[in-house]
Amino acid sequence: MSAVDWVTARRLAYEAGRAAAGPAEVVRLDAADGRTLAEPLLALTDLPAFPTSSIDGWAVRGPAPWRPTGRVLAGHTPEALTEPGTCVEIATGAMVPAGAEALIRVEESTQDAEGRVSGTPRPAPEWRLPGEEATKGEELIPAGTAIDPAVIGVAATCGYESLTVSARARAALRIFGDELLTSGPPGDGRVRDSLGPQMPAWLRRCGAEITSAQVAGPVEDTLEAHLAAIRAAFETADLVCTTGGTMHGPVDHLHPALAELNAEYVVNTVGVRPGFPMLLARAQGADGRDRFLAGLPGNPQSAVIALVTLVQPLLDGLAGRPEPTLPVVVTTAPVKGRGNDTHLALARLDACGRSATPVGHVGSAMLRGLANAHGFLLVDPGTEAAAGDLLPFLPLPLQAGERR
Template sequence: MSGDDTTPVDWQKARELAYEAGRAAAGAAEPVALPDADGRTLAEPLRALTDLPAFPTSSIDGWAVRGPQPWRPVGRVLAGGVAPPLTDPGTCVEIATGAMVPPGADALVRVEESTRDGDGRVSGTSREIPDWRLPGEEASKGEELLPAGTAIDPAVIGVAATCGYESLAVYPRPRAGVLVFGDELLTAGAPGAGRVRDSLGPQVPGWLRRYGTTTAAAVGPVQDTLEAHISAVRGALADADLVCTTGGTMHGPVDHLHPTLAELDADYIVNTVAVRPGFPMLLARVPGPDGRPRFLAGLPGNPQSAVIALITLVAPLLAGLQGRPAPALSRVETTTKVPGRGGFTHLALARLDHDGRSATPVGHVGSAMLRGLSNAHGFVVVRPGTEAAAGDLVPFLPLPLVTGERP
């Protein structure tokens, strides 16, 4: 096994290494029908298949007119029809919104700004800005509308449909598994008598799904023996691109993850990170039977530390696997002092204000606590050897939240 140096990796460097590993292992593009593309990632640029609009299109209900008024109506053109040319001066056709503007038309007149005389002829005044959309006004044929790596949402699907696409080339959705380690864990009931309730098995799959994976329910607790760990990890990797384990990332008497990785001939991408909380996290690459690597992310057993490991290593890895840009940090203003952690990066749980511009640290932030996490939007990032004073602009690492929830 290579790369087992336990010198903690700089936090930002660890994120870069995780992203690069994922990007190098991204799967080949696959076609997916438009309705099924939501949440996936474009593997190829989305280009206009034709001019948009493809033909002159009326923006109003009214009249397409030619020559001087009054105009004699000679027909009607509705959306979906092909408009015959207007050839004679002093004529017009009734036109509906979205209909093709007839060749030869000089202007469009809104129905509410027109009148008809006793002979049925139409009079009115067109507006200074024409009430139609010209071919190519939104996009020209072949123009790149969205780059590869764009996360697909309903708006992207709508643009693709407008262009005439029936399917999109997307990256595969990563498959993830979760293994829970620790004989001391309960999977039901209240904690007591030396045992604690597992809080990571129920929550980690939800975080992973927010990062774009398909994830089954967590498995475990896995028995605290080397043989059980090897069997569980090998089995989980057979059906997943990424397996997240909880606990066992150090070298205690029942910490079997490192020997398991050695048995599987894994290669460390990151082995401990210079961050507090959460430093005993790891990310390893495991050879796959099809030639494509699989990944194992070792999350610390303390709940907040495990979530920090997820957003530090797993989030950029999954971005890379899906062909997306590396996750970027925003900047916020701290409302109070945030201490540093010496030579380590400090991730301090914080809650954003209503406009997302300032952040206030929350309480109950011990690495074994989840109360603070449940009241936070993410983490203020304090780089090694520094501290943040009230009013300082600092990086902010957001939690992956459901659209429409907290800011």
Template sequence: MSAVIWAEARDLAYAAGLAAPAPAELVGLPDADGRTLAEPLRALTDLPAFPTSSIDGWAVRGPGPWRPVGRVLAGGVSAPLDEDGTCVEIATGAMVPSGADAVVRIEDSTRDAAGLVLGKPRNGDVPDMRRPGEEAHKDEELLPAGTAIDPAVIGVAATCGYEALTVRRTPRAGLLVFGDELLTSGTPGDGRVRDSLGPQVPGWLRRYGAATGPVVGPVRDTLDAHLAALRGALAGNDLVCTTGGTMHGPVDHLHPALTELGAEYIVNTVAVRPGFPMLLARVPGPDGRPRFLAGLPGNPQSAVIALITLVAPLLAGLQGRPAPTLSTVRAAAPVRGRGNDTHLALARLGHDGRSATLVGHVGSAMLRGLSNAHGFVVVRPGQQVAAGDDVEFLSLPLVPGERP
């Protein structure tokens, strides 16, 4: 299989996820944060459901002055106003009684010696009475399926009267670390390097919406060990990521193992630098739903590029979310192309979020540059970017609580 164009690889990964969506489940509102709507969120009633005062004042009928005949607070119901020249004192959020045709603000009113209310309703852009259906009508679609649920979405659902939401089950993702040369503790030396992907990949997976379990490995560099580890991980996960072994070296057993498992390649190498020896495969599942395996290169920066290229769109598809998109920024300096390959150049955004400056220490085996970057400038095949040019930008997922 020849190397796939980078943009096409992203599309293929997303389509594969959409074709195998995670099952839906019903969860209570407090547990819905971070999940994805599996069906549209519709208004269960008009919003507001009844005419509501947006201020403290007087609900009035007809021209003034008005004779007070009662009082209504939020949560209460007033008798109808049946006569012109009458009013009720009303609190913010209270139901406007039937028969009332306006609300007069308390600060715009006075009372005469006889106790009659004098004043005038305001005209302007801010209404003092909210009409039924002003925000939404019953059965209106408020948010489509595929919407990522955040506290604001939960608030809308609660306003409508929902107790629970139908959401996509969170995809489970496992990680297998390959490589006898890797250390899981201590400092590197004597031909052995410290594993940096086992500690970091689960965090990327969680930011893309997956649930993760314990990291397995380093797995011994034998075909039997690879097969045993893969079978175990695939049994309990929707997606298994592996690190290293995506080439065809003397101890690279991933491709033979995939053949043994009856896997089908979705993508096998991508025309992108760094990170080209990445893969995504579909593995038959015992319940009829496929499982997925993402082979990440062993070099750390290349592995992260494989994650944002193949894993991020796959997980978006599995959750029924929209495909990840690119933004546009302005290059602060020239960015070279890489011939027929897409070049992903690590960059940091300025305070305005519009200008991108390349960072240093960006070798495929380095992580220092990645730790100082907000994402990647995307240079398409055959493209050269000059200082000041608008260029596509692929953001890394945000730290929880950070705003773009």
């Protein structure tokens, strides 16, 4: 089977996720951070719902001087001002009384010996009018938006107690390769497993739910062990990520296992370097719903490239998030092409996020370059990039607001 080009592979993964998205669920506001809106957020009332003072001062009616008749604090409904020449003291955020014609800032007012207030209103009104921010029923935030504290704040302002969110995909991880060490330094022909410790965190940053109980391995290098590991993961997970065994070597049992499971390939190998031997397959679970398996290469950087190529768009689709548009940055140094394949070159952004510098130590088995990078510069097949060229930039899936 020929390799799928990188752009097509991401689109196929996203579309597979959209087609298999599960039912929405309702969560309280305090549990909504990091989830995705399944429905548009609508204004339940006009915002503000009533005329609101934006200053501390006086609400006045008629010409000066004004005789104070009371005080209006936030959270109270004031009596109307009905007599010319009267006023009430008013606090920021308080409801403006009916009949008020202007607001005077306290620092721009004076009071005479009898307590009467004088001052000149500013030309622009000093209160917020009902519906100034939004009108009842208006769409404030579209479906597919990732929920962050600001979205939660808007929802609370409107009066929401809970939000309808997309289902969060449950993920599992299976580490293939019984030659791997799970503790201590590498040696005697064996290397330390670095994907088991890091992949759960990457999956969470992509929006999946995964716990330590859903991580297992190294799995014995037999077809029977691979099948058992995958079947057990499919019992509780919507997405199973495996590491290693994506080629067709003597101890690579992933493809035969997929055949035994009657799985179909969504993508089988991608024209990208590093990371070429990656795959995404779909199988039916016992409940009749689709399950996905993402086969990540065993080399660490290649595995992360497979994650951002196939797993991240799949999870975006499952969550109902829109396909992201990649930003464009200036590369500060030349970046070589990789023949007929897309080249994902690790790079670090400048402080403004407008230019990126390729980093060193970027072999497919290396992690040092990844730890010093913010993402990948994209060099199209059959091309090379010179310093100063504009290139698409694929960010690593970091937590909201996080910047290394």
